[in-house]
Amino acid sequence: MVIVGAGFGGLSAARALANAPVDVLVIDRRNHHLFQPLLYQIATAGLSPADIAAPIRGVLSSQKNASVILGEVTGIDLATREVLGHNAVRDGRVGFDYLILATGARHAYFGHDDWEAYAPGLKTVEDATAIRHRLLVAFEQAEMIDDETERRRLLTIVIIGGGPTGVEMAGAVAELARASLATDFRRIDPRQARIILIEASPRVLATFPESLSTAAAQSLQKLGVEVRLGQAVTQCDAQGVEVGGERIDAATVVWAAGVQASAAASWLGAEADRAGRVKVNADFSLPGQPDVFVIGDTATLTDAAGKVVPGVAPAAKQAGVHVAKVIRARLNGSPAPAPFRYLNWGNLATIGRRAAVADFGWLRLHGTIAWWFWGFVHIFFLIDFRNRLAVMLNWAWSFVTFKRGARLITGNPDRQG
Amino acid sequence: MVIVGAGFGGLSAARALANAPVDVLVIDRRNHHLFQPLLYQIATAGLSPADIAAPIRGVLSSQKNASVILGEVTGIDLATREVLGHNAVRDGRVGFDYLILATGARHAYFGHDDWEAYAPGLKTVEDATAIRHRLLVAFEQAEMIDDETERRRLLTIVIIGGGPTGVEMAGAVAELARASLATDFRRIDPRQARIILIEASPRVLATFPESLSTAAAQSLQKLGVEVRLGQAVTQCDAQGVEVGGERIDAATVVWAAGVQASAAASWLGAEADRAGRVKVNADFSLPGQPDVFVIGDTATLTDAAGKVVPGVAPAAKQAGVHVAKVIRARLNGSPAPAPFRYLNWGNLATIGRRAAVADFGWLRLHGTIAWWFWGFVHIFFLIDFRNRLAVMLNWAWSFVTFKRGARLITGNPDRQG
Numbered sequence: 001m002v003i004v005g006a007g008f009g010g011l012s013a014a015r016a017l018a019n020a021p022v023d024v025l026v027i028d029r030r031n032h033h034l035f036q037p038l039l040y041q042i043a044t045a046g047l048s049p050a051d052i053a054a055p056i057r058g059v060l061s062s063q064k065n066a067s068v069i070l071g072e073v074t075g076i077d078l079a080t081r082e083v084l085g086h087n088a089v090r091d092g093r094v095g096f097d098y099l100i101l102a103t104g105a106r107h108a109y110f111g112h113d114d115w116e117a118y119a120p121g122l123k124t125v126e127d128a129t130a131i132r133h134r135l136l137v138a139f140e141q142a143e144m145i146d147d148e149t150e151r152r153r154l155l156t157i158v159i160i161g162g163g164p165t166g167v168e169m170a171g172a173v174a175e176l177a178r179a180s181l182a183t184d185f186r187r188i189d190p191r192q193a194r195i196i197l198i199e200a201s202p203r204v205l206a207t208f209p210e211s212l213s214t215a216a217a218q219s220l221q222k223l224g225v226e227v228r229l230g231q232a233v234t235q236c237d238a239q240g241v242e243v244g245g246e247r248i249d250a251a252t253v254v255w256a257a258g259v260q261a262s263a264a265a266s267w268l269g270a271e272a273d274r275a276g277r278v279k280v281n282a283d284f285s286l287p288g289q290p291d292v293f294v295i296g297d298t299a300t301l302t303d304a305a306g307k308v309v310p311g312v313a314p315a316a317k318q319a320g321v322h323v324a325k326v327i328r329a330r331l332n333g334s335p336a337p338a339p340f341r342y343l344n345w346g347n348l349a350t351i352g353r354r355a356a357v358a359d360f361g362w363l364r365l366h367g368t369i370a371w372w373f374w375g376f377v378h379i380f381f382l383i384d385f386r387n388r389l390a391v392m393l394n395w396a397w398s399f400v401t402f403k404r405g406a407r408l409i410t411g412n413p414d415r416q417g
Numbered sequence: 418m419v420i421v422g423a424g425f426g427g428l429s430a431a432r433a434l435a436n437a438p439v440d441v442l443v444i445d446r447r448n449h450h451l452f453q454p455l456l457y458q459i460a461t462a463g464l465s466p467a468d469i470a471a472p473i474r475g476v477l478s479s480q481k482n483a484s485v486i487l488g489e490v491t492g493i494d495l496a497t498r499e500v501l502g503h504n505a506v507r508d509g510r511v512g513f514d515y516l517i518l519a520t521g522a523r524h525a526y527f528g529h530d531d532w533e534a535y536a537p538g539l540k541t542v543e544d545a546t547a548i549r550h551r552l553l554v555a556f557e558q559a560e561m562i563d564d565e566t567e568r569r570r571l572l573t574i575v576i577i578g579g580g581p582t583g584v585e586m587a588g589a590v591a592e593l594a595r596a597s598l599a600t601d602f603r604r605i606d607p608r609q610a611r612i613i614l615i616e617a618s619p620r621v622l623a624t625f626p627e628s629l630s631t632a633a634a635q636s637l638q639k640l641g642v643e644v645r646l647g648q649a650v651t652q653c654d655a656q657g658v659e660v661g662g663e664r665i666d667a668a669t670v671v672w673a674a675g676v677q678a679s680a681a682a683s684w685l686g687a688e689a690d691r692a693g694r695v696k697v698n699a700d701f702s703l704p705g706q707p708d709v710f711v712i713g714d715t716a717t718l719t720d721a722a723g724k725v726v727p728g729v730a731p732a733a734k735q736a737g738v739h740v741a742k743v744i745r746a747r748l749n750g751s752p753a754p755a756p757f758r759y760l761n762w763g764n765l766a767t768i769g770r771r772a773a774v775a776d777f778g779w780l781r782l783h784g785t786i787a788w789w790f791w792g793f794v795h796i797f798f799l800i801d802f803r804n805r806l807a808v809m810l811n812w813a814w815s816f817v818t819f820k821r822g823a824r825l826i827t828g829n830p831d832r833q834g
Contacts (some may be wrong), residue, residue, distance in 0.1 A: 020793065031557060031826040048465035055824040067603040070557040140448060140487040184474035186484040303658070391786035407472040408542065409448040409487070 001098035001327070002083050004073050005262075006033050009296030009316035010102035013268050014066055015059075015326030021331055024066045025094065025348040027083065031055055031070050034125060037313060038378060040165060042128035043254070045136065045180070045407040049125045055241035064126035068159070073103070076267040078159050078289060098327050101264045101278075102320065105297035105311065108275065115236035119158075119255040122165060131254055136174070136409050138212045138233035138251040139181060142188045148319070150250075155193040156250040158235050158241050161257030162199025164349040167216055169254055170197040171352035174223040179353075180407075195225045196250070200257075205349055205357065207310070212357040215366035219355040233257075259311065268291045273300050284319055284338045293326075295319035309345050313381075315342050350374045418442070418502050418515035418744070421490050422679075423446055423450050423473045426713030426733035427519035431483055432476075433741030438748055441483045442800065444500065444512065448487050451542065454730060455795060458584060459545035460671070461589035462553065462597070462824040492522070493684040495706060515708045515744050518681045518695075519737065522714035524541045525677035525692065525768035532653035536672040538573075539582060543559055548671055552590070553826050555668040556598060560607045566666075572610040573667040575658050577650050578674030580618025580623070581766040587614040588769035591640035595717055596770075598658065599826075611666070613643045615660055617649040617674075622766055624727070629774040636772040650674075664737065681715045684685055690717050699756045700743050710743075712736035719758035730798075732759050767791045 001017075003010045006028040030134075032053040041047040051143045061064040075084040082093045107121030120130055135157065143155035172197050181190040197204070197220060204220075204227065205215040205323065217227045217308050228243065237243035240249040260277075265272035270286055271279045277300035284299060286292040296316035301309045309315050318340075325337040346360040348370070357368035365373065418434075420427045423445040434441050458464040477483040477564055492501040499510045508597040524538030536564065540656065559571035574594075576587045591612050598607040614621070614637060620630040621637075621644065634644045637648055652659035657666040675692075682689035688696045695703065695716035701716060703709040712735035718726045726732050735757075742754040761778035763785070772785035782790065 029826070031553065048467040049825055050465040053825055055601070057598075061601045069561055069602075070554075071561070137487075144486055144488075181474075184472070184478045184485075334666065336511065407448070407475065408466055408470055 001100070002027060002094060002096040002145045003100045004028075004083065005104060005298075006030070006059075006068075007036070007104050007296060007316065008313045009104075010100065010124050011056070011059060012320030013100050013102065013295070013324045014319040014320075015063065017327065018063045018065065018323045019196075019299055020324070020328050022065060022098070022327070024063075024156075025096075026056060026060065026068045027071050027073055027085070028056055028068070029070070029095070030124075031057070031174060032125075033059060034061050035381075036097065036123065037164075039057060039122050039125075040169040040172055041129045042125065043122060043131040043135070043169065044176050045132055046172065049129065052123060062206075063078070073267075076101075076264075076292075077357065078268065078292070081110040095110045098293075099319075100293045100295060100323055101268075101298060102296045102316070103262035103264050103298050105257055105259040105275075106259045108258040109214070109255070110258060112236070115255070118236045118238055119160060119241070119253040121255040133250070133409055134252050135176070136407060139177075139185065139188070139190060139193075140409070143185050144187075151188065152194070153240065153249040154320035155188065156196070156240070156248065157193065157252040157254070158196045158198060158248060159254045159256060160236075160241070161255065162197055162201070162204035162227070162229070163256060163345075163376075166254075167204055167220065167349050167351060168196055168255035169256060170195060170220055170225045171223055171355075174220070174225050175352045178224060182409075196228060196248065197225055198228045198231060198233055198241075200230070202230050204229070207357050208347055208349070208357060209364055212359055212364055212366055216349065218353055219351040219366070222355075223352050259297065261298045264294055268292070268294075270294075275300075275360040283336065284323050284340065286311075286345070293323045295323055299338070305340045306344060309340075309342045310344075312347075314345060318342060348374045348377060418517070419444060419501065419511060420517045420519060420555055421445075422519035422521060422713070422715075423447070423485075424453070424477075424519055424521050424713060424733065425730045426521075426737040427517065428473070428476065429734040429737030430517050430519065430712070430741045431737075432480065433738045434744065435480045435513045437482065437484065437741070437745050438735065439482060439515070439744070441480075442513075443473060443477065443483060443485045444488050444490055444511070445473055445485070447541075448474070448490045449542075450476060450628070452798075453540065456539050456545045456658065456717070457541075457586040457589055459542065460539060460548040460552070460586065461593050462549055463589065466546065467738040470542060474797065488676070490684075493518075493709075494683065496711070515710070517710045517712060518685075518715060518736075519711075519713045520679035520681050520715050522676040522678045522692075523814075524672055525675040526672070530651070530674070532546070534659070535568055535653045535655060536577060536670040538672040539586065548669070550826055553723055553725070553824060556594075556602065556605070556610075557826070558668075560602050561604075568605065570657065570666040571666065571668045572605065572607075573613070573657070573672070574610065574669045575613045575615060575665060576671045576673060577615050577653075577658070578672065579614055579618070579621035579644075579646070580673060581609045581764075583614055583671075583673035584615070584621050584766050584768060586673060587612060587637055587642045588640055588767065588772075590767045591637070591642050595641060608641075613645060614647045615648060615650055616691060617647070617656075619647050621646070625764055625766070625774060625776050626781060627778055629781055629783055633766065633774050636768040636783070637775075639772075640769050676714065678715045681711055685711075687711075692717075698781040700753065701740050701757065702743075708741045712740055718757070721758045725758060726757075729764075731762060735759060765791045765794060826833060 001022050003026045035052040057068050071085045073085040082095050090348045109115045138154045140217050145151050159166050177190045177193040205213045231244035261276035266277045278294040280299045282293050286291045297311045324339045329336050348358050350356040356374040358365040358370040375393050418437050420443045451467040455469045474485050488502045490502040499512050526532045545551045555571045559568050575581050594610040622630045646659035652662050678693035682695045695711040697716045701710045702714050714728045739757045746753050765775050767773040773791040775782040776785040
């Protein structure tokens with residue numbers, strides 16, 4: 001069987017099939033699994049790429065029935081039951097009996113694809129290091145320049161989208177400017193940097209209870225972030241953005257406003273929702289194709305409890321495990337598992353060094369206690385023991401010293417890792 | 418005063434001028450100081466770039482008389498006493514009273530500059546991550562391919578140059594293939610990779626005593642490296658290399674064979690040796706220009722003991738401290754310090770996980786004890802406390818597990834960090 005994509009969904013499916021009587025072939029265009037929820041820490045120079053990424057081969061090294069190929073999938077032939085691809089995929093075709101597509105999502109610009117050049121999103125290691133590059137270079141240029149208007153532009157950072165990524169990014173940028181860089185320059189004061197978070201809806205963290213949205217916005221404001229709610233961005237260009245009829249000149253603009261599923265729906269000729277997510281059956285199989293499954297951010301499903309499964313890492317992992325169970329049951333001839341039900345352990349978002357919001361349904365936390373909880377959860381779920389240690393060390397160090405270890409300006413801003 | 422270059426020489430000069438009655442302006446085209454002796458560990462996925470690089474601003478943050486600008490210097494105007502540059506250098510000109518040039522060296526291809534594309538060297542973070550990319554991708558492609566000849570080419574790694582960089586690189590590549598990657602593939606056995614170290618002279622580590630050269634070559638052979646001595650490379654191309662009339666097809670070729678000083682000599686119109694190093698006075702000043710100093714890999718000097726100062730990090734640091742003393746003495750009107758004398762604490766090179774050679778003049782070590790010594794020395798001299806901890810952690814982890822944490826294939830091989 002073939003699994004395309006080694007994100008949270010694909011990798012958890014592969015691992016859950018260890019010792020099952022199948023050969024599992026994992027295809028990914030990257031050689032590493034990435035802990036995407038912490039990407040914003042790479043973008044803000046708190047962590048190095050290797051701290052939150054693990055080579056897929058390494059993760060599956062001891063799983064005898066699993067093999068990995070680095071390859072770009074370009075389509076699926078349902079008639080011949082083959083995955084089509086190029087580069088590393090041998091002969092351009094790989095046959096499958098069972099297929100799991102877990103190819104994730106990219107950012108969506110709602111019809112303004114030209115904005116991507118000015119307002120990059122945050123999905124890959126390269127995205128994150130490109131944003132880190134822009135951010136750090138803007139401070140360097142501000143230190144050098146004499147023109148006051150341009151200096152203000154260089155010291156203005158706009159984050160578009162008030163979901164967890166946008167909120168966490170805004171908090172981390174604020175701390176980078178207010179603490180880590182504070183005393184490193186001589187002509188500018190990085191604490192004067194203007195950091196603006198723009199959200200089109202009336203509140204940040206729309207999936208959280210309203211009280212926590214308010215708490216998060218207040219925490220951001222305490223860090224000096226301007227939070228602009230109910231205002232949509234109408235223009236992005238090389239100089240900055242336009243929002244609510246107002247022009248904001250900004251050298252660094254980050255897009256955290258929307259996602260679009262990968263191309264799996266078009267590969268399959270399958271029905272999809274507006275965000276491109278494939279509509280799947282209750283067991284994540286494709287309608288009419290019981291051996292083809294779509295999971296994670298690439299699929300949309302209303303679970304057995306009547307709730308829409310959210311596009312978050314825990315949901316993708318649970319889906320991977322569920323599909324593995326479905327396949328195991330079929331291979332063993334045993335009855336299919338109970339219909340999928342997403343188990344929500346809680347929602348978490350952090351705002352800088354000491355604040356976070358946590359929603360467990362029965363319990364809502366904000367402030368320092370939520371932050372500590374957030375730290376433990378994120379370290380616990382980092383996939384590889386070594387990464388956990390490295391991240392803990394980095395965090396402990398920057399917690400004590402306010403410094404950030406990964407403040408490197410390297411390579412070309414548009415192409416790096 | 419102005420210091421161009423924040424390598425070992427420039428940074429040690431800047432720090433040695435703390436509290437001196439001068440404003441010290443440090444100009445570098447990179448925002449980070451790089452611990453170059455460990456670059457090969459980035460190239461072989463043992464460490465992350467941020468582990469061996471420290472932001473220059475951070476290093477000098479608390480030194481009140483120092484400021485830093487990110488800029489590319491393009492020349493020196495000795496008549497107007499200005500440093501010329503572009504980008505971040507304001508108005509393209511910065512005046513100086515004292516000037517220290519510490520701009521380092523690049524690899525030299527001995528008139529075959531076209532070889533650089535096929536046999537990249539190892540001087541910057543981008544160099545190292547580009548080599549890491551080639552190396553890891555070659556194993557991935559070998560896993561995929563059916564053609565046996567091409568697979569052998571993909572699994573052949575050639576390192577040209579048997580100095581410390583070449584020897585350390587060959588040892589690290591051997592361990593990557595024989596240990597870290599050993600069980601990660603299904604169709605190839607990375608332990609079968611062919612690793613060849615080519616040195617034109619009759620022995621590796623030519624600056625060490627002959628007994629240690631022999632010990633180093635034996636340690637490499639024990640790790641499975643083919644050591645070819647007394648053979649010069651006569652051709653590098655996309656398929657591999659030609660050496661001693663023999664063709665060796667290799668997907669990864671690394672150049673560690675020679676260095677060429679930076680352009681400082683031509684900026685100054687100064688006399689230089691064949692490697693482009695400026696011939697300086699006994700106090701590192703430029704003949705006829707007592708306020709202009711050239712140090713580190715950019716200068717050549719025979720010291721007060723009659724020995725040629727070598728192009729190594731400790732010598733550059735000592736030169737930086739010496740020039741700072743010369744300038745302090747002039748500012749204070751006190752007598753000039755005693756002529757420079759390079760204090761050689763010893764030469765070290767490591768071969769893989771457990772072997773090294775160390776030459777202290779009065780004592781020569783090889784094997785495990787030299788390796789431990791090497792580890793302590795390198796960690797001790799890493800410029801920033803946090804980096805020391807991170808490197809120790811990474812090493813401890815890979816020592817115990819044989820794994821390598823930074824095995825990421827990211828971005829474009831030619832442009833990344």
